[in-house]
Every structure is written in structure tokens, then in C-alpha cells.
Amino acid sequence: MMSKTFFKKITFFPLFGLLIMSALLSGCSDGTTPVSPDESNGSDHRYTYTVAINALHKDSILFSLTAYSSREFVLPYHYFDNPVHQHLDTVVHHLSITDSENRTISYSTSMVTVGATQNMVLNLEGTVSYPVTITYTIDPNAIGKDEALGLDAAQLTDSTLLYLGNAIFIVPYLSTSLEQFWRTDAQINVSVHNRSSASLFGIPSNGNFTCKNIYELLFAQLFMCKSSLYSGYGGGIQFTFLESEDGLIPPDSFSTIGSNFTSILNMINIQYGNFFNDNLTVLFSKIGGGLEGLFSFIQRDCSDPSFYYVLAHEALHQFTGIRCGEYDDPWWKEGATTYLSYLVAVRLRLFPKDEFRNYISKRFAFSDSSSFNVALSDPWLRTNMFSSWKWDIIYTKGAQVMMLLDYRTRIASNNNYSVEDVMSYLVKQFDGSAFHRNDLLDAFKRFGNPDIQDIFNTYIDIAGEHPSDSLLTATYEKLDSLGAFGEMGGIQ
Incomplete structure (x- = not known):
């Protein structure tokens, strides 16, 4: 996600626009019927996507999804823990569903809330022979520019293309739990066929890739330009x-x-x-x-x-956040990545060390604000930290907590290991999935077994508890003396 220097907020999809989309897609539903994932979907979570780019025109870019068991599918735009773009009109067009016997499958539609967005779910009706194939196009103009990020989720001109995965892929509705919806194991194969004159970027050079869950798919990015x-x-x-x-x-x-x-x-x-x-x-x-x-x-x-x-x-x-995620610590993706990436930039002298010191050793700027009285581990942050403008507590306080964990790890291991070693182990162990709090704590035990429970109990799990200036400054100085911020190479 964005760096901590960026101010973000979420623009929610207007419900009125989604109800219009429901009417356009299906005459079988009033668009208000509640829906939950169909337990009969089975465990055959195999999904094959094909994107055929015949020309840089919205009706010449064809999408298809072949699914082997699911009966409910969520239409884009999908929430993916980043700023949410405004939904202006119907995204999906020319929708057709057929089964393995080439029968046209009818469907009804329902509305669900997934994360910070309201989404339409297609509910397959009647007898279905699997696999089923869903074909469609998308209208890139139906999704407005995010007001804070200033980026289109889908942008198409006669010479360029920018598509974010969460704006283009219909996905199976696997769980009402956002974490499970994102991280349920799946076998997802994607093939992109480019027949236009523009070059394709953002994915492997052969146009094919795989994902182990929906979260990874939502973060796919397609770029096209002349060179x-x-x-x-x-x-x-x-x-x-x-x-x-x-x-x-x-x-x-x-x-x-x-x-x-x-x-x-x-x-x-x-x-x-x-x-x-x-x-x-x-x-x-x-x-x-x-x-x-x-x-x-x-x-x-x-x-x-x-x-x-x-x-x-x-x-x-x-490595941190997309291919490896978490179930219990919503601060981890951005808090950990912030600290770890500052280490890289500072050591390479690509970011001023004194500015990093000022940032990491100053008590959280909004610590006296009751509006920031939220624990880093509060699951509420997963869907609300941007809409409520609480993102800074994740980036700043999360990075400071990582620094405290780094020092404890180095001291316990006689400076043989660091928090980077712990995180490297973690992302390798949980590549393509997500870890629980116990997995995170167990990872530290492998690298010196530092005493860190008090850090989790106080600064991660208690709302309003923030490391003091004196603690942060002392920790920074001790880490610096241990070579944690050592400079390597030099900026050119």
C-alpha cells in the first residue's frame, strides 16, 4: 500500500448505483435479498481466467472465468484494503453464463457488504453441470478516480491501459468473513492474450500467472503502452x-x-x-x-x-502483505513493511538517516487524540482505517512497534538475528496464505526467543497505549549502536 506520507480515505459505492446495476443484470431479483456463501459450493476451488485484448477498446477486451464448483460470484469493484474508488455506473457488461453442457444458466442477484464496499452477487439457479464459464466485458469509465490517491482503477485510451485486478475480475463468493474471503486456498490460473499493437506489462512475460487465493488476484495489475x-x-x-x-x-x-x-x-x-x-x-x-x-x-x-x-x-x-498475510494483526502489513523498507532505504543512504530517526523515535503524533484510541490489533481497522482517517496509526505506530521488536530480538540473540530474519522466515512459511498471532509469536521463538509478550499486550492490544519519546529514542540509539541502521553503498 501507499507510503505513510500519503493521506488516504475511502469513497463508498453509492447504493443507488448498485441497485441500478442489479436491475440491468437481472430481472429475477429486487437487488435487496440477503445472501451468504453457498455451503454446497464444495472444496474444488479451481478458477481459470482468460483476458483477450483484441484492441484497446472496452468492448474488444473480453474476460472469461471458468469455475469448477461455485454457485455465487461477486462482481467488481472489490475491496482490497486500499483506498476505494467511487462506483459511478454498471461495471460489468455483456454477461453470459454457460455450463459444461453448453446450457445458458440463469441467475438472480443479491447485495452484500464485503469490507468497505457493497457488492452484487450472482446466484446461479437451477441445475448446473460444472465447470461453468462466465464471459463479460467491463466499462472502465464506470469506476471513478479515487479522490485521495488520484488513480483510476481502470483506465483505457486508444494507446494505453491500466487495469487493477480488483476492478476487473469476477470472483467466487467464498466467505462472509473478509479474511477468509481473501485468503481461502484456491487454484487460480490467469492467461492474458494480447493481440493489440501495444505492449503488455505488469505480469510475467508469457502472459500467464497463478494465484493461491483471491487476495493475490485482486492485486494483479495490467499495464499497456507503446514501449x-x-x-x-x-x-x-x-x-x-x-x-x-x-x-x-x-x-x-x-x-x-x-x-x-x-x-x-x-x-x-x-x-x-x-x-x-x-x-x-x-x-x-x-x-x-x-x-x-x-x-x-x-x-x-x-x-x-x-x-x-x-x-x-x-x-x-x-513479500510482506500480498503473498503472505495475517488473520489477527491488521497493523502488520503496513506497519512491518514501513519499518523494514526504511531499513533498506537508510542503509543504502537513499533516505536521510536523521529524518528516519526523527520519524521513528517521536511518540505517535496523534496519541492525545481520542479519535485514535484504537488498538493496532483491533479487527475494525481492517475495513475502517482509511474511511475513518486512522491509517497513520498503522504506518507510524506499527513501525515503532517493529523497532521495539527488532531490539528485543537482537538482544536475545546476541545480535545474531533481527526482526528482518523473523519476517523473512514468516513470509516464506506462509507464502500464498496467512498467519495467526500464535504463528507470529512462534516465529520469534526461532530467532533468540525474545521476551516480547509485553510489547504485544501493551502497544499492540491496548487502545491508546503508545511508546514514549524516551523509550523510542533509547531503543533507536541502542539499535544504531548494534549496527541496525548501518549504511551500505551510497546514493548516486
Whole structure:
């Protein structure tokens, strides 16, 4: 997700617009019937998606989903713990459902709330022979620009395309629990066939990829343009730079940015392992921070002083947050990634060490505000931290908690291990899934077995309890003396 320097909020989908969509899609429902996931869906969670890009026109980009057991499917736009775009009109068009005997399947529609959005669910009716195939197109103009992020979830011109996975894929309705809906094990295969004159980026070069759950699918990003601006190599993979519009990055800066990004990827690769793609795409855009993706990310331009920190943050999300998630600690994805990516940027001298010190060692700025009287582990944050403007407690206090955990780990292990080792172990163990609090605590036991329960009990699980300036400053100084923020290499 975006860096902590970015202010975010959620714009909710108007219910009126969703009811109109219900009427357009089906005459069999009034759009208000409650629905829950069909328990008869079975456990055959196999889903095959095909995207056929015949030309850069909304009616020439065809989507299909083949499912082997589900009877309920959720239409986009989907909530994916990021700022939510405004729903302006019907997203899905030309919808058709057939089964394995080539029969047209009828359906009714119902409304559900998934995370911070209201979604329409298609309910298959009658006898169905599996697999079923759903074909459709989408209207990119039906989703408005997010007011805070300043980014379209679906954007299409006669020469460019930007599609976020949560704006384009119909997905099975697997659970009323948001965490289970996102992380239920599934076998998802996606093939993108590009027959247009523009080049395709954001996914593996052969156009095919797999996902282990719906959450990963929602973070897929498709980019198309005439050509890339810069290619380099780092961390064992090739990377490609694109621009959403001309002139965002000065041409004479690409070589320097590319060299520094190589250093970032190398450091991440050494600590966390191999990336999951043969090409990592970075799209520079006029947004307020960064937006992570499954094989790519969208990044603010280089005019911002936190430019390289955001690069490290979004690159690290390839490991922390997307492919590995959590069930009990909604602060972890952004809080952990914030601290860990600052370590990368500071050590490479791509972010000023004194600015990091000021940020990480100052008591949470809104600690005296009753509106921030919420615990980091409160599940309410999972769907409300952006709409309620509470995101800063996740990024800032979450990063400070990670620093406390880092010190305890280093002391307990005689400075042989750090919190980075714990997180590296965790994301490898739970690649393609999510961990519980006990799994997180058990991971620390493997690296010096530090005494950290009081940190969880106080600063993570109690609302309004924030580390003091003196504790944070002392912890920073001790970590610095242990070499935690050691500088390596240098900015070019």
C-alpha cells in the first residue's frame, strides 16, 4: 500500500448505483435479498481466467472465468484494503453464463457488504453441470478516480491501459468473513492474450500467472503502452520502468534511479529470497504515494523526498502483505513493511538517516487524540482505517512497534538475528496464505526467543497505549549502536 506520507480515505459505492446495476443484470431479483456463501459450493476451488485484448477498446477486451464448483460470484469493484474508488455506473457488461453442457444458466442477484464496499452477487439457479464459464466485458469509465490517491482503477485510451485486478475480475463468493474471503486456498490460473499493437506489462512475460487465493488476484495489475522507458536488472529479476504520462521522470534520471533500484532489489533479495516474476514493472504516476501489486507497483514521481523509501516499500510488498498475510494483526502489513523498507532505504543512504530517526523515535503524533484510541490489533481497522482517517496509526505506530521488536530480538540473540530474519522466515512459511498471532509469536521463538509478550499486550492490544519519546529514542540509539541502521553503498 501507499507510503505513510500519503493521506488516504475511502469513497463508498453509492447504493443507488448498485441497485441500478442489479436491475440491468437481472430481472429475477429486487437487488435487496440477503445472501451468504453457498455451503454446497464444495472444496474444488479451481478458477481459470482468460483476458483477450483484441484492441484497446472496452468492448474488444473480453474476460472469461471458468469455475469448477461455485454457485455465487461477486462482481467488481472489490475491496482490497486500499483506498476505494467511487462506483459511478454498471461495471460489468455483456454477461453470459454457460455450463459444461453448453446450457445458458440463469441467475438472480443479491447485495452484500464485503469490507468497505457493497457488492452484487450472482446466484446461479437451477441445475448446473460444472465447470461453468462466465464471459463479460467491463466499462472502465464506470469506476471513478479515487479522490485521495488520484488513480483510476481502470483506465483505457486508444494507446494505453491500466487495469487493477480488483476492478476487473469476477470472483467466487467464498466467505462472509473478509479474511477468509481473501485468503481461502484456491487454484487460480490467469492467461492474458494480447493481440493489440501495444505492449503488455505488469505480469510475467508469457502472459500467464497463478494465484493461491483471491487476495493475490485482486492485486494483479495490467499495464499497456507503446514501449517501456528503461529496463534494468536487480535482485535476480529484470525490472521495467513505465510512465503514466510523458515527462514524469527526467530522461537523464533513469540511469541513476535504475542503479539505485537495483541496489534496493538486491538487498531485498538477499534477505527475503527470490521474487516471483521474471520482470517487475514500476509505473510512475502522479499519485500521492505508491500502490503495491502482485508483480508490479505504481509509484509517485521522483520529485518527492521519500521517493526511494516508497520504491523500497512497494518492492518489499512483493513479500510482506500480498503473498503472505495475517488473520489477527491488521497493523502488520503496513506497519512491518514501513519499518523494514526504511531499513533498506537508510542503509543504502537513499533516505536521510536523521529524518528516519526523527520519524521513528517521536511518540505517535496523534496519541492525545481520542479519535485514535484504537488498538493496532483491533479487527475494525481492517475495513475502517482509511474511511475513518486512522491509517497513520498503522504506518507510524506499527513501525515503532517493529523497532521495539527488532531490539528485543537482537538482544536475545546476541545480535545474531533481527526482526528482518523473523519476517523473512514468516513470509516464506506462509507464502500464498496467512498467519495467526500464535504463528507470529512462534516465529520469534526461532530467532533468540525474545521476551516480547509485553510489547504485544501493551502497544499492540491496548487502545491508546503508545511508546514514549524516551523509550523510542533509547531503543533507536541502542539499535544504531548494534549496527541496525548501518549504511551500505551510497546514493548516486
